[in-house]
Amino acid sequence: MRIAALDDDALQLDLIKQATLAMGHTCHTHLHGADLLREMRRETFDLLIVDWHLPDMTGPDVVRWVRKNVGAQLPILFVTHRQEERDIIEGLGSGADDFMVKPVRIGELSARVAALLRRAYPASAGGEIVEFGRYRFLSETRSIEIDGVPVELKNREYDLALFLFQNMGRLLSRDHLKEIILGQVADVMSRSLDTHISRLRTLLDLRPSNGFIVSAVYGVGYRFEALETQQRA
DSSP: OEEEEEOSOHHHHHHHHHHHHHTTOEEEEESSHHHHHHHHTTOOOSEEEEOSBOSSSBHHHHHHHHHHHTOSSSOEEEEESOOSHHHHHHHHHTTOSEEEESSOOHHHHHHHHHHHHHHHOGGGGOOSEEEETTEEEETTTTEEEETTEEEOOOHHHHHHHHHHHHTTTOEEEHHHHIIIIIOSOTTOOHHHHHHHHHHHHHHTTOSGGGTEEEEEETTTEEEEEEOOHHHHO
8 A cells, every 4th residue: 555654753754654664555754744735636645644743734734635635535544742632633523534642653553554444445455356346356366357257467467457446436646556566666667557557448348338447637647437337328
C-alpha cells in the first residue's frame, strides 16, 4: 500500500516511514501541510498519517480538506501529542478514522495501520483465491480464470490486474500504479504503464459491453469501474 505521513518532526517521520516500510508499504513523508495537499492534487494514496501541530496549518484543517476534495474512503490516522478528550473528539470529528497518542509505539502503530487498511480495502486482505464476479484470481499460481477459463498473464500484468480489481472505482495516479506494480525503478518509461493497461483491456475483455471500463484521467492516472447493467446498453 502507498502511505503518506505528515509531521513537523523529521525524526518522527523517519520512525513512521521505517515502521510502514517494515510492513511492506511505501511511505511518502511531508513536513508541511501545504506540501502534502499540493501533492494530493495530482497523486493518490491508500492511507494518511497526520500530526496535529504543523508549521503552516493544523492537522484537523488538513483532514477537512482531504474529506472535501478527496472523499470519505481514504483512511486517516492522527498521531499526535494531543490527548485530551476534546482533542480526540475534534480530531475524529474533522474526519479522521483513528487517533493515536505519541510517543509512537511501533507495535501499536503497525496494528492501527493494518486495521485501517483492512477495513478500507477488504478485498486486499488476499487469500489463495480472490473472486470478482466472473474473474477468479489464484495467488498460488498467479493466474486468472474468466468463467473458469484460464488466462495467461505475465507477473506484472497479474499484479496490475489484481490491484485494479481490488481498487475498483478509485482514481489511482500514474505514480501510484507504477510504484505498487512496477516498483520504484527510475528507468521505467512513462508509456510502459499504458502498455500494460492496454494489454489487460484486451486479455481480460475489460470493455463497457462486458461491464467494465478503464478510464484515463488526464494529468492524474486511471480509474477502473464496473458498469451497471443499464449503462452497458
